[in-house]
Amino acid sequence: MNPDFQQTLVLIKPDALKQSLTGYILSTLSEFHTGLRFAAVKVVNVTRLLAEEHYAEHRGKQFFPGLIEFITGCYHYPQEPEKRRVLAFVYHGEDAIRKVRDLAGPTNPNEAREKRPGCLRALGAIVPLKDVEGKVIGDRFDNLIHASDSPQSAEREVKIWFRPGEIPPAMRVYPTADCEGHFYYREGELHSRVVPGGTCLLAPGDTAWESDLEILRQLSRGQPAPDSLACVAAKYLIHQERKTS
Numbered sequence: 001m002n003p004d005f006q007q008t009l010v011l012i013k014p015d016a017l018k019q020s021l022t023g024y025i026l027s028t029l030s031e032f033h034t035g036l037r038f039a040a041v042k043v044v045n046v047t048r049l050l051a052e053e054h055y056a057e058h059r060g061k062q063f064f065p066g067l068i069e070f071i072t073g074c075y076h077y078p079q080e081p082e083k084r085r086v087l088a089f090v091y092h093g094e095d096a097i098r099k100v101r102d103l104a105g106p107t108n109p110n111e112a113r114e115k116r117p118g119c120l121r122a123l124g125a126i127v128p129l130k131d132v133e134g135k136v137i138g139d140r141f142d143n144l145i146h147a148s149d150s151p152q153s154a155e156r157e158v159k160i161w162f163r164p165g166e167i168p169p170a171m172r173v174y175p176t177a178d179c180e181g182h183f184y185y186r187e188g189e190l191h192s193r194v195v196p197g198g199t200c201l202l203a204p205g206d207t208a209w210e211s212d213l214e215i216l217r218q219l220s221r222g223q224p225a226p227d228s229l230a231c232v233a234a235k236y237l238i239h240q241e242r243k244t245s
Helices: 014-018 022-028 048-054 064-071 096-104 109-115 151-161 210-220 229-236
Strands: 005-012 037-044 086-094 125-130 136-142 145-147 176-178 183-186 189-191 199-202 207-209
Touching (some): 005 096, 005 151, 014 022, 014 064, 048 064, 048 151, 064 136, 096 145, 183 229, 199 210, 207 210, 210 229
Antiparallel strands (some): 005 086, 005 145, 037 086, 125 136, 176 207, 183 189
């Protein structure tokens, strides 16, 4: 495979959806303009578990709770939970990560307007955040989209948001394997058999990301794993939020 061929995760965030910018964003990222193609797409009601895994590198930072409220749609649709969603895409093609990042522009919308006035995030906004007394305590960037910033981030993020079965076999670039056992998830714990209220993550014969299977195998044996159970489970609990508590 061409070493410059890449995949990247793109999320159209709740602020862009509320402003009806989906069509404009997709047109800007179209194959006609970028040479990139869709490998996968879906509408996601983002669970807290998924949000926390997506932003895991920021866990413990002061702004972490705000990131979670933002991506789950709570800021933009506080009284309309049925509208809380993002559109998740996997784009693939030559130099995909750089191409999408260039079109997205700087994270800060003001900087985007100043330095890259034609980029997507130039349409965003900076919104003051206030405490219960009305005092400004910080800013929120309504910057419309997320785009993976490196090959390592892209692989991690694609695997968090998508199962292999949601990407056509000819468009998968990360190793997969067939599962040989049962793995169930309930309330943060891994089980090898059916448990009431649990979710079946994988069953024998299911196609999974090879890295996910390695995590589940090691955890089931009580061994240290390269990532958390939550990182694997998050994608399987999309649209099953009731089972994440």
